[in-house]
Amino acid sequence: MPFLQALLNGILVGGFYGFMVLGFSIIWGVMGIINLAHGEYVMMGAYFAWAMFRAFGIDPFVSALLVFPIMFVVGYVLQWLIINRVVERPHLISLLLNFGISISIANIYKLIYKADYRSVTVAYAGSFQLAGFTFPTVKTIIFFAALLIMVGLHLFLHRTRVGKSIRAAAQNKEAARIVGIDVHRVYAITAGICIGLTAVAGAMIAPIQPIFPFMGPIFTVRAFAITALGGLGRIPGALLGGLLLGIVETLLTIYVPGAGAKVGTAVSFIILVLVLITRPQGLLKGLRPVEGGA
Template sequence: MAFTQFVVNGLLIGAIFAGVAVGFALIWGVVDIINLAHGDMVMLGGYTSYWALSLITGNAEGSPLLFLATIPAAIAVLYVVGYVLQRTLVSRVIGTDIFLTLLVTFGISIAIQQLAIQAWSANPRSIQVGFADPSINAAGLVIPKMKLVAFVGALVLTAALYLFLQKTRTGRAIRAVSQNPEAAALVGIDVEHTRAVTFGISSAIAGGVGAFIATILNIQPQMGLIYTLKSFVIVVFGGVGSIPGALAGGLLLGTVEELTAGFVSSQWTLAVSFTLLIVLLVVKPNGLFGQEAER
């Protein structure tokens, strides 16, 4: 029963990891950079929801419906932040040395963290969502309701992104730029605008998931790094640019970490995760859903 409880907990938190990682995968696949500031979009999304709920209720406490009403605000604000960052800074280093792109996105991450500390202090904060009964007890398992809401929310955001990429004109343009930017430009696609939109969407998804994270964990300005690292591991697990791969990788990572924390120690979770990453790279270098590179 303990094993089953850990697996359930892992799947619940794994979907949240996956929701963060799909945006990271999108940027890596389309813009071809590793965005070290991605985790900070999660942090900003959590704070946006926190302050929006505080504006509505006078404090960061409210009903589930009031909290859910703040999600569109987090998504919209982070879309604008991502779009502006790509247009003003990231676009200048696309196609240059990979070290330069890492340096620029790392610099953006540090700047965002410091601005957040100056604006909101380093004190941890969280959103309190009221439930008459905070958990569900079924078949001997305990499922926190807010974790279940966050699980569903992360899956909805992931599914919405996948459908957007598959079914909309903008989504097809993003996929075209990902596959061949030069050919996309020849058929009339504005590559720079599409890349900026992609960056905005990636940040928006991270911000939406960050709002859910603020209800189950404390948020603070320097929380972004761990989500960037986890996103990197998940994307490599699933295959660069693969949304289904990011979902599978997130669920896998969450389950592995919960089992490790439950049966060994929480201090070993990162070590076990990166060991699993190394083993996967040896066995299947392109990830679970990655495609072989054309020669």
């Protein structure tokens, strides 16, 4: 029974990871850009939820809705002004650029909010019993919200005009241009949606995660490990990879003494290296060889 309970906790965390990784995975799949600032957008969402909670007592899940349009604009503008300039250059350039962006964001937040750990404690922070299992309330809400957003995103990408043009640009940039899609504008919209969703994920975990300016890199590394497990730009793959990582992390924290909360980076790192050695194409053959624009 303790094992099944741990498994349940892992699944709840994993569902969140699968949602958190989507922005990273779609940006990579559509533009071929590795968004090294991914974790920083999670951090921005978490700080937004914290600030809203502290100033106005707004619930983090309401903040998650509010933060999406704000971060959509941030992502759109960043892509339009900066990243579109390097999107067709070799990877070397976009990696360095995104590294600079991630360092800058983290340190702007350090200047504003200091390096202290912040936390959001909601009234319903406890847990409830169901069918003999203990369900942490917040994590359960996050899990189902994440699933809901994933379904919504899937419908958006497959049923709407904008979603279809995003997929078209990902499949064949040249052909998309020929049929009249403004690829740079589609990239900016994609970045807006992805960065917005990433910040939503950040706002949602604000109640269960210490918030500080340098919390980002762990999420970036996790995102990368999940992408290696589940493949690029595919929602079911992201969910599967997220679940796998969540379960492994949770089981290790429980069964390995002294592992503690720091286990996240190490686990992701080891999974990443193992997958890269044994299956360079990714666990589900989802990783295509990444080539620069040139």
